[in-house]
Amino acid sequence: MELFKALNMNSLELNNRVVLAPMTRSRTQQPGDVPTELNATYYAQRATAGLQITEATQISEQGKGYALTPGIHSADQIKGWQKVTKAVHQHEGKIFLQLWHVGRVSHPSLQQDNQQPVAPSAIKPSGTQVYIIDQFGKPEFIDCETPRALETDEIDGVIQDFVRAAENAISAGFDGVEIHGANGYLIDQFLRTNSNIRTDQYGGSIENRVRFLTEVSTAVANKIGPHRVGVRLSPYVTFKDMACPEIIPTILLAAKQLNALDIAYLHLSEADWDDAPTIPDSFRKQFREAFSGAIIVAGRYDRERAENILKQGYADLVAFGRPFVANPDLPNRLKHQLPLADFNPETLFGGGKEGYTDYLPMNHE
Numbered sequence: 001m002e003l004f005k006a007l008n009m010n011s012l013e014l015n016n017r018v019v020l021a022p023m024t025r026s027r028t029q030q031p032g033d034v035p036t037e038l039n040a041t042y043y044a045q046r047a048t049a050g051l052q053i054t055e056a057t058q059i060s061e062q063g064k065g066y067a068l069t070p071g072i073h074s075a076d077q078i079k080g081w082q083k084v085t086k087a088v089h090q091h092e093g094k095i096f097l098q099l100w101h102v103g104r105v106s107h108p109s110l111q112q113d114n115q116q117p118v119a120p121s122a123i124k125p126s127g128t129q130v131y132i133i134d135q136f137g138k139p140e141f142i143d144c145e146t147p148r149a150l151e152t153d154e155i156d157g158v159i160q161d162f163v164r165a166a167e168n169a170i171s172a173g174f175d176g177v178e179i180h181g182a183n184g185y186l187i188d189q190f191l192r193t194n195s196n197i198r199t200d201q202y203g204g205s206i207e208n209r210v211r212f213l214t215e216v217s218t219a220v221a222n223k224i225g226p227h228r229v230g231v232r233l234s235p236y237v238t239f240k241d242m243a244c245p246e247i248i249p250t251i252l253l254a255a256k257q258l259n260a261l262d263i264a265y266l267h268l269s270e271a272d273w274d275d276a277p278t279i280p281d282s283f284r285k286q287f288r289e290a291f292s293g294a295i296i297v298a299g300r301y302d303r304e305r306a307e308n309i310l311k312q313g314y315a316d317l318v319a320f321g322r323p324f325v326a327n328p329d330l331p332n333r334l335k336h337q338l339p340l341a342d343f344n345p346e347t348l349f350g351g352g353k354e355g356y357t358d359y360l361p362m363n364h365e
């Protein structure tokens, strides 16, 4: 099977092509958004994936948009992540940290001193909510508010936050980082005409809207090495008020510019939950032509679809999200066509080990 062939991804040796997709699970130690031994157990259980990508991890206080998600900007968070990388490496896994700035998908109650969240432009994402813990300690979903547009001279500071976070990830023992350019968060907000109406060099033309992504990726690659950098993009996902008529040429230009940096991979996020439009082959061909590194695809794949896309040559690796929740040994189950367990949707976010580390592998052989 194609899924079980090893891959040398820009000098990183991967045992197979099954990737753990990044999944927020909201189980950090509070206060401080610090990863714990419980998180280490969760990732160690999934270390038979050829590559794991962690849950989205905020690069700064400003980059936070949901309660209980981890950060990578404090000394305690770095120490917490060291437990995770150590456990994964003991099981011979490979793991990248997903670097996240949410931009406008946040709320003042999650920001330092109740400040407004920042974004390319002061446009509120309609119909978009974030998860907070209210003053009585109860979890609650709450509408995003209108963000503040970043001043041009603030943008380099945000890029430097990405660079510091990437350096922190390497000190925490990660094999690399994935820059989250997908699913309606800050970088994606810069890419799209409906969330970016700037009139400076970061808005207007396609070239200008790609600039923030390329500058972040260049600065991170220069600091930690391009072979340790991947980028996630979601051209067909419109969830979080992200429908942009120019997104396809914008993403193709981004892929060309990222190709010039020689980064390890591009990761196509094809579905945010059930927002999963069919991706035309014409786009897949153009994307492949634009980028010569590895391509990861994610979004409602099963064994058969995964094999097909690898055989067609449109992808080198396939990431699985929801199937990994209740099947920590997913590669083995796919390989031997074992039945897949269903997850409990009530325990996806928040809580302890229940619905997190208590899904067990299936005995086989």
Ligand SMILES: Cc1cc2nc3c(=O)[nH]c(=O)nc-3n(C[C@H](O)[C@H](O)[C@H](O)COP(=O)(O)O)c2cc1C
Binding pocket: 021, 022, 023, 024, 025, 054, 055, 056, 098, 180, 182, 183, 232, 269, 270, 271, 272, 273, 298, 299, 300, 301, 319, 320, 321, 322, 323, 348
């Ligand atoms: C519980 C959950 C949390 C998620 N969190 C993230 C995240 O932190 N970062 C990200 O890029 N995508 C996130 N996603 C999207 C997944 O990475 C993936 O693209 C999506 O689940 C589709 O793949 P699947 O059909 O195999 O689940 C999340 C999905 C789920 C189900």
